[in-house]
Amino acid sequence: MRIFNYSSLRRVTSNARRRCVAWPAWLAACVLAAGAAPAAAADDERATVPMVLQRVADGVYFVQGESAMGSALNQGFVSNAGVVVTDGGVLVVDALGTPALARRLIEEIAKVTTQSVHTVVVTHYHADHIYGLQAFQEAGARIVAHVGARHYIGSDTARLRLQASRDELFPWIDERTRVVEPDLWIDADATLTLGSTVVQLRPVGPAHTPEDLAVVLPAAGVVFAGDLVFRGRTPFVGQADSRRWIESLDRLIAAGPRVVVPGHGPASSDPAADLALTRDYLKHLRETMGRAAAELEPFEEAYARTDWSRFEAMPLFKQVNRMNAYNTFLLMEGQAGK
Numbered sequence: 246m247r248i249f250n251y252s253s254l255r256r257v258t259s260n261a262r263r264r265c266v267a268w269p270a271w272l273a274a275c276v277l278a279a280g281a282a283p284a285a286a287a288d289d290e291r292a293t294v295p296m297v298l299q300r301v302a303d304g305v306y307f308v309q310g311e312s313a314m315g316s317a318l319n320q321g322f323v324s325n326a327g328v329v330v331t332d333g334g335v336l337v338v339d340a341l342g343t344p345a346l347a348r349r350l351i352e353e354i355a356k357v358t359t360q361s362v363h364t365v366v367v368t369h370y371h372a373d374h375i376y377g378l379q380a381f382q383e384a385g386a387r388i389v390a391h392v393g394a395r396h397y398i399g400s401d402t403a404r405l406r407l408q409a410s411r412d413e414l415f416p417w418i419d420e421r422t423r424v425v426e427p428d429l430w431i432d433a434d435a436t437l438t439l440g441s442t443v444v445q446l447r448p449v450g451p452a453h454t455p456e457d458l459a460v461v462l463p464a465a466g467v468v469f470a471g472d473l474v475f476r477g478r479t480p481f482v483g484q485a486d487s488r489r490w491i492e493s494l495d496r497l498i499a500a501g502p503r504v505v506v507p508g509h510g511p512a513s514s515d516p517a518a519d520l521a522l523t524r525d526y527l528k529h530l531r532e533t534m535g536r537a538a539a540e541l542e543p544f545e546e547a548y549a550r551t552d553w554s555r556f557e558a559m560p561l562f563k564q565v566n567r568m569n570a571y572n573t574f575l576l577m578e579g580q581a582g583k
């Protein structure tokens with residue numbers, strides 16, 4: 246377990262682009278210098294979707310995004326963010342999916358404390374959890390993430406995802422939205438102490454992503470599980486390592502937390518029961534698609550004859566299940582014989 250002295254942390258990047266974002270005056274200068282003339286007003290727009298801090302323990306809250314795909318209508322509010330108020334500043338878990346949502350969360354935090362946001366921990370670098378980072382950085386917060394995300398930043402995948410989000414979520418995501426690098430990478434269990442509150446950062450990937458981090462508050466018995474846990478909607482599997490994901494869920498359940506706050510959906514005060522849905526869905530994908538891959542059955546046939554009845558009532562099933570199944574099929578093909 247690594248214990249780091251938080252006061253000694255430094256911003257590891259200070260390039261010009263960073264400074265553009267840190268101070269609005271620089272931003273204007275940089276936009277002009279780049280010759281860009283953004284028509285949108287995402288930096289100025291205020292997110293108007295309902296956003297309420299839900300209390301899960303003393304000083305511990307989260308906001309819950311809608312169970313939907315991100316759209317201009319829901320303003321991209323489709324994921325959760327956690328808030329831990331301490332006497333040494335506020336810790337935020339995940340940055341939400343747009344800068345406007347992040348600014349709105351900062352406003353909501355100001356209703357319950359005079360402390361400012363000190364640290365943002367990113368549970369994983371997926372679009373719906375990270376595009377708010379620049380707003381937290383502007384507000385002076387430091388950003389912490391796991392080194393597993395290093396390859397993503399600056400990658401074609403990240404660039405193409407941002408490009409697509411600019412279309413899908415305009416004007417909430419626009420030319421000024423960026424993928425922000427953390428100030429601090431961690432590569433092992435870490436403990437940070439904010440005021441009198443101890444926060445444990447636990448790498449739990451590669452599972453949903455290579456960089457999954459769970460944020461544990463031992464005194465409150467609360468775990469922010471990121472997208473290891475989906476509730477109230479079909480999980481998004483993407484390129485996940487579902488075998489490790491299932492193992493991580495089993496460990497999470499075995500640790501017996503009082504409350505688990507997922508990356509999507511409501512908090513759980515009965516984690517053993519509530520986390521089982523994500524785990525059982527992943528197991529079903531692996532069993533059915535694994536069998537098909539082993540028998541060299543074409544994907545379409547395997548998909549058509551698989552019994553999905555236990556899961557098809559879950560929101561977003563139609564939108565994501567086929568892709569989840571296909572990705573799992575490819576994964577199981579790759580793992581066959583290994």
Ligand SMILES: [Zn+2]
Pocket residue numbers: 324371373374472508509
């Ligand atoms: Zn997510």
